[in-house]
Amino acid sequence: MTPAAREAAAIELLDRWLGGHPVEQALTLWARASRFAGSGDREAVRDLVFQAVRRRRSAAALGGGETGRALVLGLAREAGIRPEAWTGVGHAPAELSEAEARLLDAPLPVLARPVALDCPDWLLDHFEAALQGQTDVILSRMRDRAPVFLRVNTARTSRDAVVSELTALGIETRPHPLAPTALEITANPRRLRNSDALAEGRVEMQDAASQAIALDFAAHARGPVLDYCAGGGGKALALAAEGFSVSAHDIDPRRMADLPARAKRAGAAIQVLSGPPTGTWSAIFADAPCSGSGSWRRAPEAKWAFTPARLAELTAIQDTILRQCADLTAPGGLLGYATCSMLREENEDRVKAFLENQPGWRCILERRLSPLDGGDGFYLAVLRKSAGS
Numbered sequence: 001m002t003p004a005a006r007e008a009a010a011i012e013l014l015d016r017w018l019g020g021h022p023v024e025q026a027l028t029l030w031a032r033a034s035r036f037a038g039s040g041d042r043e044a045v046r047d048l049v050f051q052a053v054r055r056r057r058s059a060a061a062l063g064g065g066e067t068g069r070a071l072v073l074g075l076a077r078e079a080g081i082r083p084e085a086w087t088g089v090g091h092a093p094a095e096l097s098e099a100e101a102r103l104l105d106a107p108l109p110v111l112a113r114p115v116a117l118d119c120p121d122w123l124l125d126h127f128e129a130a131l132q133g134q135t136d137v138i139l140s141r142m143r144d145r146a147p148v149f150l151r152v153n154t155a156r157t158s159r160d161a162v163v164s165e166l167t168a169l170g171i172e173t174r175p176h177p178l179a180p181t182a183l184e185i186t187a188n189p190r191r192l193r194n195s196d197a198l199a200e201g202r203v204e205m206q207d208a209a210s211q212a213i214a215l216d217f218a219a220h221a222r223g224p225v226l227d228y229c230a231g232g233g234g235k236a237l238a239l240a241a242e243g244f245s246v247s248a249h250d251i252d253p254r255r256m257a258d259l260p261a262r263a264k265r266a267g268a269a270i271q272v273l274s275g276p277p278t279g280t281w282s283a284i285f286a287d288a289p290c291s292g293s294g295s296w297r298r299a300p301e302a303k304w305a306f307t308p309a310r311l312a313e314l315t316a317i318q319d320t321i322l323r324q325c326a327d328l329t330a331p332g333g334l335l336g337y338a339t340c341s342m343l344r345e346e347n348e349d350r351v352k353a354f355l356e357n358q359p360g361w362r363c364i365l366e367r368r369l370s371p372l373d374g375g376d377g378f379y380l381a382v383l384r385k386s387a388g389s
């Protein structure tokens, strides 16, 4: 496909998204129907579509509207690129209209702050409350794609050995300061998909901040760990690699469907619970459902779908999870509360409310990470129940 044909495909896909189809679904259907598109084409189209979704507001403002074509034009305009190959010939998008040409010739306007930051209006105050003086720099960082990270399964191998193994495949990596297990892939990330390192559990795809908070919790925990919101098992696997025996629970057990196979591949001691956990535990990790606002670079659709009502719903769920985990924690035990959100309402405010309502608990560690640290935005609070409670 020519670059213009890729842009035409992205325009079509963005129109489907704006018409209500989930982006992933639109991309999958398009890839199936477009046998002529090679893997390079599919990657390029995907990258362009996701960039337009991340930058929906600014691209619409610069491109002249909320259509796929306007979004792609808006991205080009911001980058100072004139789409000369839009000739309408072959698979290229139609030629620029006079209005579009005038738009591209005009100087870049100064955009209103939430538009320039690609942030829904209502959310800006919430980010400001959480990020304060770093709001603009962090939200600007969220306008670009996230780096790709691996977690080295140090129960199986060393980071150096993985670096050599991947280098031989042309996959370039560098250690990342967020975690001693983290490698950032700097070239040819897609080659990993068919690598033995992944198939044999020597590495897992996991954001570096997610690794960092799992390690922070691991540094304080003792004994078997209950992962109360295990989902696909990213944290459970990271904790098991640190030598913990992990029991995995999730309110929706289907989300843990792949976990036994992933654990086997990694040689990890993870027991998937078939029902609600009982008894008491000396260490519980609750990676709670949240807005995902720290990972909106990877899942940018969610930013535009998020609402105040959903935020209220989530904070109520988070309070319930904290209460349930408190009941399951043994006296003197530890509870790790984590989200991949950067909003105070889902983080500090939840922990504050918990401590006000639960005598005999104290917070022994709090950590906030943002994309300025390199990975996703994350929050961790490690809470200890007093031995007498």
Ligand SMILES: C[S@@+](CC[C@H](N)C(=O)[O-])C[C@H]1O[C@@H](n2cnc3c(N)ncnc32)[C@H](O)[C@@H]1O
Residues within 6 Å of the ligand: 228, 229, 230, 231, 232, 233, 234, 235, 236, 249, 250, 251, 252, 255, 287, 288, 289, 290, 317, 320, 321
């Ligand atoms: C952020 S995801 C977990 C991600 C996972 N820990 C990982 O690292 O891959 C949150 C999970 O919490 C689960 N969940 C939601 N409400 C819950 C509840 N009340 N009790 C337990 N799990 C819940 C969801 O089904 C979802 O899988």
